Amino acid sequence: MKNGGASALRNRGRVAVIASALMMTSALAPVMFAAPAFAQDANGAKAGQNGIEGQYAFDIPAQSLTSALAQFGVQTGLQVTVDGALARDVQAGAVSGTMRADTALETLLQGTGLSFDVTSDGTVVIEPLVTGEAAQGEVLDPVRVEANASDVTGPKDAITESFVASRSVTGSKTNTQVLDDPASVSVITQKEMETRNVQDMQQALAYTSGVAVDEYGSDDRFDYVRIRGFGETTNGVYRDGLPNHVPGWTVSRVEPYGLQQIDILKGSTSTLFGMNAPGGLANGITKRPEDDARGEVFTTFGENHLTTGGDVTGPVAEDSKWTYRLTALWQDAERAQDYSRDDRLYVAPAFTYKPKAGTELTILTDYSKRESSLAYGVPRGVDINPNTFLGEPDFNKFNTEQYEFGYDFKHLITDRLEFRQIARYTNVELEYRQVAAESSSPTANRTAYKIDGEMSNFAIDNQFEYDRSWDTTDTKTLVGFDYNRIDNRETAKYGTATGIGFVNPVYCGVGCINANTHWTDWDIEQNAYGLYAQEQLTLDDKWIVTLGGRYDYVQSDTYYVNNGTTEENDQQSFTTRAGLTYKVTPDVSVYGNYSESFLPVYNSITSVEGEVKPQEGTQYEVGIKYQPEAIDAMFTLAAFDLTQTNVPYNVTSNVKSQIGEINTRGIEFEGKMSLTDQVNMTVAYTYLDAEIVNDGNGTNDGNRPQQIPEHTASAWVDYTVPGQGWRGDLTFGSGVRFAGPSYGDNANQVEIASHTVFDAAINYRITENVNFAINATNLFDREYVTTSYNSVDYYGDGRTVLGTLKYSW
Template structure:
């Protein structure tokens, strides 16, 4: 595309963007004008009116919010006044004042009613206040919005009932018309996960760690499609392109959400398989904390996590999470050193107004895991590079916030934003994957990434009719990535793979270098309507317009390539609540994924990758136990698929055409009696190449996509008895079926099953010791066989953790 053509396209895109923004703003005007009238009507409700209440025993803050919803009354309270208090359960038809008295029973709080009908929660007057001294309250509006959602860490269960990821609204998982899996903090801690790949390894529809010991990135496939471009942090894009990125620290996460299927109608640029959303630990109202140390073979780690109010009666809460690690991996001359620190603060002046500051600094010093060229049979720990030129070091800084404000009892504004800075030092020497064996190449990348993302949302909830509830979401988001990379290519002195002798940096000869800067700006406008009909039917309709500018400046050659892409994507879903425990759902959704990595080396005719999905499923959440079961059937198709293929002795990107992935998923998560946790997952994929530039590949199975994957985990706690504390045993199996390492299906890869295990013991109420093992039986297996090299999976790792918590 010429610069003139790019300018014309860009102007057209901006006109479309402005027009869409005006239409969306116009649509909001009636809502904004109507809200004062609605608020006034709500304020006229009386405490003497009878209502149907169903408020479980829970934190008083949430209980008062639900009381506001179910009574239609406006409630105000000092946030510090109710912090840490529990509200009693209220169930049945009764007057609002009766329900409020039951709710406040035993809390030491009372209420008053102002002239405009607002209910004010206040402390019983004692001491100076009783003698006539008036204390100025700091009031917090409880506007009737249920406060539960993804910001609440689930610390005592493997089961999550809600996730904001699937719809960007606080919708129960049972009601979502999509398959969504949640790995809770309890599950992350029980399995002592060391990276994101381990976090999602027991999830249906997910294939993780396909490059085995190569730990540069978190390699995840969703429903057969690669998802480096579909990683999110707190709902904001954290996608990877080219080389410069940093792996996320799992100790800094409170949960991981996996949304399956095409998601572009809400999130914009994504693959058809779905996305992974990493949720950062947030401040909590109650003070708590832990410190720990983890040790194993050539592995030492220490860290801690503390949270609570900044001061007594404060509207500020904080959380400080950090760790330090000095470790080696199994391969010779490897390391996995980490520093991570994440301060976070939440300011909640009003229930309904909240600002959370999320910051983090992460530094990793690590290496690459090496592939073994075909024809070499040696130890999987053998090192073929140069110890002094063997680095994949990253430094990442994040500064972000989440803000929400309840404008009225029905209208809420939310804004999430984050700035990210990543620095990369990538240096390696590796074996040539063709004869003569022993020849080596050298490669280096020095990169800087600056990323800014912001998402603005307005949500309006109302009852249109007695049997028709509406939840309307509109949003505008913006993402800008600027990635500068300086690369060097060359050779190194040949080596004997069976008796390696290293020669140092002096034997590396660089023959070429380049510098490239890729800048991508993405603008998105989206809207979604969720209609609940007669409490049993939930219809979801959504649409989004994306406009993407991608500019590649090859500084070393003085050339610039500009590209603009735009796309409207849609989503249609329906959920039927057959019972309170069973829902049946179906959806149609679309995906949009521009090809933007190093555009200067690609043909001008390259097109965005586009996908569609059809899905039906059943979810079962039994009332008698803490459990959630999901069965999903799906049919995904992606067109204009771009892959790296061997051509003329080097790898180039080509658009191979079309891939279809049909299949079924089953997933179950259960937590019983605080003693037993169970996860089950099975995935069947019937994947096929429908179109390819190499016609002989049509009808073959896509590379690295197995037909069957399965996993199971169970742990059980034997409760304390006499002088003995709680004792927990756990174990799991992960199975990945046979697959091919190429589109021609000429390179078969066998199936493998690995076992994990754990045991933990509560020494006292505050002190625990745990031992976790991955690949318990040290199974040697090939995780992938691509680009002419075999990659082995990680061997056995055993880590012991001593923890003190309060």
């Protein structure tokens, strides 16, 4: 909590704090940490009953003292109180292994100048070793912190103060350590997103191993995401664990300023999340209300770019059971290409209600409006400035307006059984106009597109989790049922516009455009039902067996308005997952898994001839994870083999083909480090051996699938020079992103050269509450082609430099 919140805490008295605020540091009021009622020690006894002399299994990494004491309270069930003024800016060492609680606490407090005492009711009180000014001063009402093991957001300081997050719910739909999940999981924290000043989902994921973004360069209609070689743009982008499936062009677009972290689960995920490609998924976590009052306002500016916004949160009133959060952003901006725009309005109110311990309801709403003018590719072989616009300025937009209402409900039925339900309703309207030059001849007609759509989506996920421990065995059983309904009404027309000169284009206006030929005029209704179960069995704190299974039934009805016909397509599948994790030491784990995926494919969507079959995938994966005790870091290394059948690929902009079988084998390495308060670092490398095993007629068998480079790598590091005297902290950051050669077609005739792009950042802390940052992407303005298909080259974005002035309290 910032200094400005201290007086508010003094007046507020005793406040309930959920797990999203569990790790908040720098509180100036006394803080009380308490474990949830269902916490248990390693021997199965109810936590805390053995007191300060009891034996407990500890796993507390080095971090701020406030955060460490919170985890100590969770892992022992003991109540801990500390004057926030004593704990502020104090670091605690790591504690790991089974030991007495007092021994662990002595380790945490070593070198801090603090000690502890135990009251008659068993409460642990942190106090100074000696009396003096540090032990005197105003006596403040304590703040009570209640841990919630199922909280989706994770420890608060892990997402705002560090590049490293040790837990994630995305890998197993339960609050599990990343070390324990038998899968490769990456987490992009709010701290990392803010440091790099990401402007969209693609930028947020750009430094993640196994993930390829920016596939179509400056064409930013969608958040193009490819994981382990498989396209996840239309099916693999999730928010709060619920899907954002795209059955056409009308898409729900994610505003990164509204997220507090992004989890990337790699590999087949259908046993938990249903229909998806085998590559994995990216799950954005929406910002939640917090119990401590804080906020920020900012403005970002650059060439033809102005953004302003703010984020405030806290209790609705003194001693209220309600907390709130309001996140808002307004933007008036252009992209690098001529006549392109990126205007945004985003407003997201959220409320959390906690009527009693073990019950919590969070209401999440948002309104988003984007007015975008599109960038597009350049005809292959035409040598012009990539920013040259070859469309029509008066017929060039990709505008979306969406509103969403959802909630996240948790209720502890017993000390071992919890029910969770998360739901969201989304409505999106699309207005899409475009003229594209696809021929290298300036006299050839250009192609025109006119698409209007409205999509509504309702998604709900119900989960029961039952936890139990006895002797040396722990079980975590999850049973769930989810439902997703999409109604997508779209009218798409195409046609032509007259040719245009490439060097000095002269625009002809809407009068030269004829886009009246029906392409599609449909109403797609899709209902997806899923029933799943998962068991996580831990033996002797070392062996973790994860087993899962899921049945999916997907019903799709496509009504063609122009001819009055209806196409029905029902598909079903049962997918399985089996994983084994072995904890070599408390900070090193090795794992292996087998998993399956299922993704329906529909004739109405893919526009291919003949029978359309569902895509089915399998994955084999082994890996090792290392989270050292001495530093705040996470390292992962994974090797995998994925196979998927019946994969659709673009042949032209409106025709797709299904390839019989594709295989990708590869190795991923990733490291995230917040080494000290002064150094953050990420490194990532991916090797992908991708092959078209069978394309149905043998034409491309053995070739490399289009748009998949063999090697990708990235690295980011920032270093803070501590302020002295009048000068505040000064942070320098730099990053590099590399993508190796690839092909623009499955015939491997169109070669795409490799490219390396550099990013940079400077942040100056003017005062305790005021920061000024400059972020540059593609620092050296490298001109490069990201991909090429349908005789069009797509160029990456040029250099962008943005300055951000932020005031926080």
